[in-house]
Amino acid sequence: MNGKAENSDKKAAIVGIVGRTNAGKSTLVNALVGEKVSIVSPVEQTTRNSVRGIVSDSRGQLVLIDTPGLHKAIGPLGKLLNGMARASSAATDILCVVFDASHAPQIEDEGWMARVAREKPDNCVFVLNQCDKSPVFETMYRDSWAANCASAGVEPKWLKVSAMAGDGLDTLLDCLFDMAEVGPALFDDDIVTDYPRKLAIADVVREKLLSRLFQEVPHEIGVAVKDIYESKDQWDVSVVIYVNKQSQKGMVIGKGGQNLKFARKAAEPELSEMFGLRVCLELWVKVEPNWVKNDRLLTEMGYKGSLV
Template sequence: MGETETKKKSAVVAVVGRPSAGKSTLVNLLCGQKVAITSPVPQTTRNRIRGILTTVRGQLIFIDTPGYHKSERKFNLYLKKLVEDTIQEVDIVLYVIDTSRPPGEEEELIAERVSSFQGPLLAALNKIDVTPSYREQVETFLNLRLPQASRWKISALTGEGIPLLTQALFDAAPEGDLLYPEEYYTDQDPDFRISEIIREKAVWETRQEIPHSLYVEISDMEKRENGSLWVRAFLVVERESQKGILIGKGGAKIKTIRLAAEKELAEIFPYPVHLDLRVKVDPKWRQKDTLLSRLFR
């Protein structure tokens, strides 16, 4: 390497915040591709989703974490532990705080978790395009709880402030080699990506009735001779009544979910994906440790 050549930067960034702060929308925007599903329903994200941004400056690996939520229910305890573990494993923490809501108890909990982080801490004040705005209250909260955090005013929806935030993240990153090939924008396995897209479409279609009672299980995948991928997936709910809601009258709802998922999967994969969707009931699945440890990773 020549003396005048700039060394590459490389960092893993934890994206944390309370539910519905806009973390997944921000990660998708930063990476230039959809890597995390989104919906109006809080805590749509259940896993640590990796999105990868590679530029001439280097590479940033974003870990989109579940919304940090105060609850002692087993389901939420698993999500909280994912966030806490992630903070211990990264180079940079990016705290996304929603300026359309006043800071509350959840913000206090998050500030407590990240205050002891030894690396660079950046606060992204999101939704600056939304009214009413509680930006002054957010600034006061950060002054008191996280004075060490640099602050960046952004809108993950419009893109305002994103170039400056990206530059700041690269400035904070240590020098290092790329961890992924340049063309990668996520490291998710195909079955996980497919299950998440199906779940997203199901949440959008049933967001008033089912969202947190649902998970998607891929039971079979087969590459066909014509180059397409056939997938059988089960949408698993907790009650028989929820099964009927997902299927819909004459199967209309499950068909809508299937078509929407297939349309988006066609934009992600270089081959057609054909879905065979079924619905089954697993009572109290959110209380089963073995299942939760497999789903939330």
Template sequence: MLARPTVQERTQTPLLSGMTQTPLQQSGMNGQTLIPEAPPGFKSGFIGLIGRPNVGKSTLMNVMIGQKIAITSPVAQTTRNRLRGILTLPEAQIIFVDTPGIHKPHHQLGEVLVQNAWSAIQSVDVVLFVVDASGEAGGGDRYIAEMLAQSNVPVLVGVNKADQQPEDPNQAEAIERSYQALAQARGWPIAKFSALTGEGMDVLQQTLVSTLAPGPYYYPPDLVTDQPERFIMGELIREQILYLTREEVPHSVAVTVDRVEEEPTITRVLATVNVERNSQKGILIGKRGSMLKAIGTAAREQMQKLIAGKVYLELFVKVQPRWRQSRTRLEELGYQVEE
């Protein structure tokens, strides 16, 4: 189950808004961050982002939060870890829970990801079921809808990628009818938007706030995610691998950040890229190290935005045979079933 943050968890400040690591304005005697008392009528709650792979859940959360905390790519199943994004408004605090895309698993890693996505459903206040407006509802959407219907959690159907609907009015109408039928059959409200262009996002935000019950601040107002910088850095490296490599490499990669050393003028990061085969290692390194250099350069640029300072990034590639099939290896690399 996705537990509410404990006092200890909430007094840690992994990543603040504005991409800088300045102290929060409110702090206690021991330097720990304080959470203000919520004003009358304040609302709060956890919104689970559920849907098939590559429907735009991570992009949606990044746009809602106002900065990049979740990686995105054209490759399906980009999200692997359950990630909380925190949006604090004058009237509410929304904690978005991004989950791996629900798909038919083909290995132990896939089984862990799907199991974690389903467990998140039972632990949130509202589910935003994200679907893709560029095509009609398919078997995967109907399967997720049936599973959600068996839970007691309120569901809002979010039709993303409104900007990518076909120009043919008949096709566009057929797509809309398919999702309306999916939602109306279960009494779920529906919202149409585009996380990419911003179309309909204000209405979506207002709708989500209206679904929440009165509640406290769960996190300090300046916090945008509960994940530490080290985790985000590893994800930024994996994002560039997703963009720059092809074939079987993206899904066979796990990144571990081994060391982060902060100096007055630069932050030094040492990370290992784990793959399953020597052939994948060769692809990642590239001719005379060209691919690894390109990955490192692009990831370093993103890290510098993250910490608002200079970064020196050193990457190593290590072969871990069949790591996706081993529960032990999965846990070592940070993938385990979440309670």
């Protein structure tokens, strides 16, 4: 962190990116930053940490905080993630509430509208994402948002974007910089994220496993980087994948180890590119019943701690 811009008229803001799971928050953060800082998948509750993506330009700096998506909480992990997401609305300057315009509003969407209208009505942007698909539910979202704004006595503000196609993102950045206040940058302007490397590596491995495994298993998986052995131009990384039950171990490993091999082959080049040197992974699967209740493991995976 630095305080370089103290005497300039540059702006700075911490922006919480919140919304229901699968709305496209991480895709949006990556698109705004221009680099992949947060993993993406069609599986619910992909994001499990607050991942900061940093946008710096001539106008100043926006620190975008990608958060876990709100979800009908099933089990302790779901509750932990929902708590993290809700806490973010208090800890940010601006809230960017993301909705998937191609799916009907659900209880979590209504919940965000009511919360934001109550807590930050003047400091929020309402973003209808996935407009490259048919945004058939646009009117329902807009009507509902207008009703919430009317009860809070503010003008509804909303934008249409496609995080995937890149549509509407410049307008969104303009809007966020307009709302930001003059202030010093929090990070050097060549940094795109301060997400710790152990967590970033674990997330990329989890993303590759999610793309391969059944819908039921992913919520039961926890990935932790144990050690990084550094040599001059190579990192050898040992990674443990935690599952709750013996039966899940075989599913994660796959026939003849094919799932682990797939994850390793997909993750290694991406991580090598990300860190600018060869990254070699060693993946282990461990049965740890109730790992989601194990404070030491949750801390190791970064699922416990403050958001901002």
